[in-house]
Amino acid sequence: MKLPNLNWVNQDSPYLQQYREGFRLLSFSGEMEDTFNRYHIAVVLVRMRWALLVALLLMLLFVVLDALSLPEAVRNQTLAIRLGLMSPMLLFCWLATYNRALRPHLQLIGGATSLAEGLGVAGIIWVARQHEFPLPYEGIILITVFFYFLTGLRFVTAALCGWLTFFAYLLVEVLSGLPGEVLLYNAVFLGSANLIGCFGCYFLEYATRQNFLAQGLLQDLAEKDFLTGLLNRRAFSERAERSWRQAQREEQPIALVMMDVDYFKRYNDHYGHAAGDAALRAVAEVIGRYARRPLDSTARYGGEEFVGLWYGLAEADILPILETLRCEIEALGLVHTQSDVAPVVTLSIGLAWLVPQTHQSLEDGLRLADVALYLAKEQGRNRVVSKRGANRQP
Numbered sequence: 381m382k383l384p385n386l387n388w389v390n391q392d393s394p395y396l397q398q399y400r401e402g403f404r405l406l407s408f409s410g411e412m413e414d415t416f417n418r419y420h421i422a423v424v425l426v427r428m429r430w431a432l433l434v435a436l437l438l439m440l441l442f443v444v445l446d447a448l449s450l451p452e453a454v455r456n457q458t459l460a461i462r463l464g465l466m467s468p469m470l471l472f473c474w475l476a477t478y479n480r481a482l483r484p485h486l487q488l489i490g491g492a493t494s495l496a497e498g499l500g501v502a503g504i505i506w507v508a509r510q511h512e513f514p515l516p517y518e519g520i521i522l523i524t525v526f527f528y529f530l531t532g533l534r535f536v537t538a539a540l541c542g543w544l545t546f547f548a549y550l551l552v553e554v555l556s557g558l559p560g561e562v563l564l565y566n567a568v569f570l571g572s573a574n575l576i577g578c579f580g581c582y583f584l585e586y587a588t589r590q591n592f593l594a595q596g597l598l599q600d601l602a603e604k605d606f607l608t609g610l611l612n613r614r615a616f617s618e619r620a621e622r623s624w625r626q627a628q629r630e631e632q633p634i635a636l637v638m639m640d641v642d643y644f645k646r647y648n649d650h651y652g653h654a655a656g657d658a659a660l661r662a663v664a665e666v667i668g669r670y671a672r673r674p675l676d677s678t679a680r681y682g683g684e685e686f687v688g689l690w691y692g693l694a695e696a697d698i699l700p701i702l703e704t705l706r707c708e709i710e711a712l713g714l715v716h717t718q719s720d721v722a723p724v725v726t727l728s729i730g731l732a733w734l735v736p737q738t739h740q741s742l743e744d745g746l747r748l749a750d751v752a753l754y755l756a757k758e759q760g761r762n763r764v765v766s767k768r769g770a771n772r773q774p
């Protein structure tokens with residue numbers, strides 16, 4: 381798959397790294413595999429549901445067919461396998477697709493169900509051979525196609541089910557004394573069905589993984605600042621709006637923070653643009669570590685300016701956090717001989733702390749944070765200045 385403009389994706393994006401590493405063995409590294417599992421289940425869920433429902437209906441059709449056409453001895457045992465093992469497993473798996481708690485385990489449940497179906501058909505063939513009833517073996521090919529293409533099983537699970545069923549069938553026929561040349565033909569047909577299934581299933585899963593990475597890359601391209609990997613201004617505004625409205629509903633305080641690297645123009649002029657970029661990345665890496673909760677966010681606002689939102693913290697709690705952040709930037713020790721404040725890169729921080737009122741907008745909050753930042757610059761830089769919004773404390 382060729383994706384355009386990957387240069388504009390943040391180079392630390394895990395999706396980009398995985399894309400470059402490749403995934404021929406159908407496995408992603410670390411946490412990404414877990415994220416993919418959730419994505420994959422969401423992608424195949426509807427197909428899986430329908431496949432299981434159709435399989436259940438077909439099973440009922442075969443029950444009727446068996447009841448009408450098989451001799452009694454074969455019929456009883458066959459119906460016991462269909463109604464005692466195969467149908468309940470299909471039903472359980474189908475119901476599991478509707479249960480949120482079981483959904484993460486659908487590969488396992490689907491694999492166990494598929495194997496039960498495969499071994500069930502092999503069992504039915506065994507029963508028929510014991511009573512010398514000429515039952516056709518093609519049912520096992522039907523089941524094999526079902527494993528690979530309809531159940532939504534991933535390659536490894538589907539292949540495991542397919543080949544275990546294949547060997548179970550061979551064992552049944554060998555023990556039943558099927559003539560060698562017939563056995564050879566059947567084995568070649570069933571083996572071919574498995575091979576076709578393996579190829580198809582591999583490429584299906586490969587394409588699903590490609591789509592997953594492409595979606596991740598597009599999302600990074602749309603939401604992340606390509607230099608620092610923090611959220612960009614637009615994505616920040618979206619998230620901040622959500623947090624802002626929630627704070628209005630729940631009457632919770634919000635800390636809106638503007639941060640600006642001190643004397644950064646001089647830094648650029650003295651050390652060069654590349655060094656400036658590296659400094660911005662280092663500063664952003666620290667800032668990004670300070671917003672870990674779901675409603676908090678930090679972003680690059682533009683140039684050497686960053687913005688942050690912390691939800692539900694009292695002013696007395698957010699101030700020490702920002703002070704620690706400021707100290708951590710100083711402690712990076714990025715030498716800046718041109719700065720009037722310190723011999724290293726420093727950060728000025730403006731905090732607007734407020735409980736958003738219904739008449740106030742996010743822009744009002746950001747303006748207040750900007751005023752606080754201006755004061756921080758005016759008062760000597762490398763400091764945190766706080767401005768409280770004109771509202772009551774919760």
Ligand SMILES: Nc1nc2c(ncn2[C@@H]2O[C@H](COP(=O)(O)OP(=O)(O)OP(=O)(O)O)[C@@H](O)[C@H]2O)c(=O)[nH]1
Nearest residue numbers: 640641642643644645646648653654656657683684
């Ligand atoms: N290296 C690099 N520099 C950038 C980037 N974006 C903006 N800048 C530079 O950041 C500098 C911002 O300078 P000013 O806005 O004058 O502010 P300052 O020099 O930091 O001064 P104070 O904010 O008053 O402390 C400019 O020189 C921009 O060229 C970037 O992505 N990379």
